[in-house]
Amino acid sequence: MSPPPSTPPPNVVIVGCGAIGGVLGVHLKRAGHSFSICTTNAAVRDVWQTTGPSLDGQVVSGAMADEHVLDQLSSSSSAFDLAYVAVPPQHISAVARDLATSLKPHGKVICLSNGWCEPHLAAVLGEERVMGAVVTWGARMPQAGQYVKTSKGGFVVGLLKGPWDTSAETACSWLASVGPVERTDNLRGARMSKLAINCAVSGLGTVGGAVLGELLAQTAIRSIAIELMTEAVAVAQAQGVRLPPLVGVDWRHFTQSSPGPVTRVLQHALLLAMGFRYRKLRSSILSAIERGRPPAIDHINGEISALGQQSGVPTPYNDAVVETVWQIARHELKAGPGALAQLQIRAKALTLPAPATENSRP
Secondary structure (H helix, E strand, O other): OOOOOOOOOOOEEEEOOOHHHHHHHHHHHHOOOOOEEEOOOHHHHHHHHOOOOEEOOEEOOOOOOHHHEEOOHHHOOOOEEEEEEOOOHHHHHHHHHHHOOOEEEEEEEEEOOOOOOHHHHHHHHOHHHEEEEEEOOOEEEEEOOEEEEOOOOOEEEEEOOOOOOHHHHHHHHHHOOOOOEEEOOOHHHHHHHHHHHHHHHHHHHHHHOOOHHHHHOOHHHHHHHHHHHHHHHHHHHHOOOOOOOEOOEOHHHHOOOOOOHHHHHHHHHHHHHHHHHOOOOOOHHHHHHHOOOOOOHHHOHHHHHHHHHHHOOOOHHHHHHHHHHHHHHOOOOOOOHHHHHHHHHHHHHHHOOOOOOOOOOO
8 A cells, every 4th residue: 555645745835024024934943844034134034045044043944045035026937835925014014915925825824923913914915814923022133144133032923814724734833843833712802912011112112222121211201101001991991992911911910090009019010020021122213224225113002003993992192102202203303312202291281181272262
């Protein structure tokens, strides 16, 4: 009796090789997987094609074959079974259009980008082809193709629609090369939990201009982070989204409009723990600004602001972060203590009721 035919390995691509996509790629190489990368960054492509990428100062396994290093998805000679997408949120729609002709009919896209990007992919590819993987670890890319993992963690993975088929199982098993994979039937809740954290981590980290551990060691900065996260929780509640705990943060402690002293102590304790967990993390938005690229702040704190306006929930601190980050991007303000002070002044001004006009006076 002849043995059953073996299943060919999936054709896999990582789209975007910044910090998150690059670290995923390094771990997949170490695990012996074969895949392609696609990035518009010529310097990153050059490293993967020559010396090979490094993680925490150690080169992985040498160069990747030229045919697996792509500057655009259409350069591939065959369609993909799985595509891990790790690009800034503002590029998601363009990537979705490229994947429409580069993904097999039953192929899956696994979105690792921050923000609520999955619907933008689904609008082009269909809900049944889109998965979300919420990343619970941190990383940075100080130089092209050189990656540093700044904290441990894994993924919270969910589907937009449909069953956990073979493709979804394979996608999760590859992610497990990096860290533990937890499944969820509440992908939007998991995404908004991460978004609430990112409002403090990315938004505040950009304004503060320092690693998160240094920022959250300061009581005044933790107080701003608490305001940002409390606004995000209020918006999620108004949207009818259930927020599951994520990386040790229990959102029940951020639901009171006037928290008592015990709740305040718990909030600061959670922020201290977050600051320790992500103590080496530096905002990727700040890195983008330093490289002359537009910040993705409209898809982080700006997403909370937009949803707050839609739901009638005030978000003065998140509004202030968006305005301050754009000032930094335009080089009107320098990230650091001065920018943090400006942020607080702006947030408090937005919190005050509008002055009465002649027509509104009794």
